[in-house]
Amino acid sequence: MQRSTIKAWFVIHKWTSLVCTLFLLLLCLTGLPLVFAEEIAHLSGAEPELPAAAADAVPLNLDAQVRTALAQYPGDVPLFIGWDPHAPTVYVNTGASTATPPPQMHTALLHSISGEVLPAAQFNQGVMYFIYRLHTDLFLDLPGLLFMGTMGLLFAVAIISGLVLYGPFMRKQRFGTLRTGRNRRLAWLDLHNVLGIVTLGWAFVVGITGAINTIAKPLEQAWQSEQLGEFAARYEGQPRPTTLASLDAAVATARAAEPEMRAAFVSFPGTGYSGDHHYGVFMQGNSALTERLYRPVLIDARTGALTAQPQLPVYMSVLLLSQPLHFGDYGGLPLKILWALLDLLTLVVLISGLYLWIKRGSTEARVNEIERAARTAGAP
Amino acid sequence: MSGPVTPPRSPFIAPAWIALASVVGLVSALIGDGVFDVVSWVVFAGLIGLVVRAWVKRTR
Numbered sequence: 001m002q003r004s005t006i007k008a009w010f011v012i013h014k015w016t017s018l019v020c021t022l023f024l025l026l027l028c029l030t031g032l033p034l035v036f037a038e039e040i041a042h043l044s045g046a047e048p049e050l051p052a053a054a055a056d057a058v059p060l061n062l063d064a065q066v067r068t069a070l071a072q073y074p075g076d077v078p079l080f081i082g083w084d085p086h087a088p089t090v091y092v093n094t095g096a097s098t099a100t101p102p103p104q105m106h107t108a109l110l111h112s113i114s115g116e117v118l119p120a121a122q123f124n125q126g127v128m129y130f131i132y133r134l135h136t137d138l139f140l141d142l143p144g145l146l147f148m149g150t151m152g153l154l155f156a157v158a159i160i161s162g163l164v165l166y167g168p169f170m171r172k173q174r175f176g177t178l179r180t181g182r183n184r185r186l187a188w189l190d191l192h193n194v195l196g197i198v199t200l201g202w203a204f205v206v207g208i209t210g211a212i213n214t215i216a217k218p219l220e221q222a223w224q225s226e227q228l229g230e231f232a233a234r235y236e237g238q239p240r241p242t243t244l245a246s247l248d249a250a251v252a253t254a255r256a257a258e259p260e261m262r263a264a265f266v267s268f269p270g271t272g273y274s275g276d277h278h279y280g281v282f283m284q285g286n287s288a289l290t291e292r293l294y295r296p297v298l299i300d301a302r303t304g305a306l307t308a309q310p311q312l313p314v315y316m317s318v319l320l321l322s323q324p325l326h327f328g329d330y331g332g333l334p335l336k337i338l339w340a341l342l343d344l345l346t347l348v349v350l351i352s353g354l355y356l357w358i359k360r361g362s363t364e365a366r367v368n369e370i371e372r373a374a375r376t377a378g379a380p
Numbered sequence: 381m382s383g384p385v386t387p388p389r390s391p392f393i394a395p396a397w398i399a400l401a402s403v404v405g406l407v408s409a410l411i412g413d414g415v416f417d418v419v420s421w422v423v424f425a426g427l428i429g430l431v432v433r434a435w436v437k438r439t440r
Binding site: 178195289334335 | 390391392393394395398399401402405406409412413416417420424425427428430431433434435437438440
């Protein structure tokens with residue numbers, strides 16, 4: 001590799017890393033508890049552990065469940081109702097109006113069979129929510145999300161440029177070389193190289209999928225205006241219905257329309273997920289892959305009739321599939337533990353990179369170091 | 381007794397294998413349960429194992 005090429009890649013690696021390192025440290029630290037959010041919720045008692053319902057148990061009528069939830073939050077309107085696939089519970093999100101943003105929503109948790117009101121962790125309160133907001137948007141909403149997304153993209157560029165520089169560095173070395181006894185800087189450099197390469201693929205995918213997740217809101221809005229707008233146009237000029245058809249019947253209609261799928265959640269009219277005139281019953285598949293992909297079934301909220309089963313556009317499918325690849329929540333507890341270990345290794349890569357920058361000489365000296373390493377098997 | 385080991389022809393061989401294994405590990409648990417989950421666990425445990433191996437074999 002030409003000296004000028006090495007220098008260019010070195011400068012790219014240095015600056016993309018430096019700009020994003022502080023935020024990446026924050027992302028790695030806050031991401032660690034978020035990987036175990038479900039386990040923490042159970043251990044802390046925020047979410048009750050319930051025995052599975054009998055196979056022949058009949059779920060309580062959903063309209064009754066919504067009435068129970070609304071009794072807990074007088075004056076609220078229902079926004080969403082959803083099912084936990086691993087527990088016999090339904091949650092109901094409510095708010096002062098259909099335009100209530102998530103941070104102001106209320107959540108009621110109910111037993112799906114008995115209708116018993118269960119202690120409900122409010123997803124928008126507490127330490128875990130604080131950590132979640134720090135991780136996703138720094139409490140800055142969309143600007144914060146987009147900023148963190150940019151940091152994720154810089155991280156991806158830092159990984160690629162680091163890989164390019166790894167070549168000349170390691171041309172005369174065996175993979176995994178770790179020289180700890182010669183000088184401290186060399187030891188940190190070797191550690192940075194070894195850990196950087198081992199976490200390469202994982203960190204790149206987690207970084208890119210994290211960046212994709214930061215544009216979830218604009219993508220959802222695009223989908224709503226593009227696809228749902230088409231159905232909304234048929235109801236143009238009609239006021240939003242004040243008396244809604246049975247939710248229970250609407251979900252039954254959706255289940256009949258998609259018998260191979262299960263209902264994940266329902267959006268009420270006006271929430272932005274199904275226009276002003278429909279229940280949006282979001283069905284999910286039963287396999288590991290298809291449970292990530294939703295199929296909305298639109299049910300007329302006044303008549304209860306099925307209106308449409310639109311396919312999610314490709315960009316929404318990409319978004320939904322990118323989420324598990326970022327969260328690491330799709331392979332049981334062992335995968336979560338390994339995810340956390342890789343997160344810790346990435347922290348060491350970041351800290352070692354910072355150390356190498358603090359102990360830097362001039363850019364010319366570092367480029368010389370890389371060139372020397374490419375020529376000799378000894379210390380660079 | 382181990383003699384000197386010839387360095388690989390390209391320093392990118394190991395990263396290429398690691399990247400490929402990572403993709404397999406990431407995708408496997410996504411497309412299925414059971415054995416697919418186990419493949420993911422084995423792949424990522426293997427990556428952690430590479431770090432442990434490097435640390436154990438470090439030269440002082």
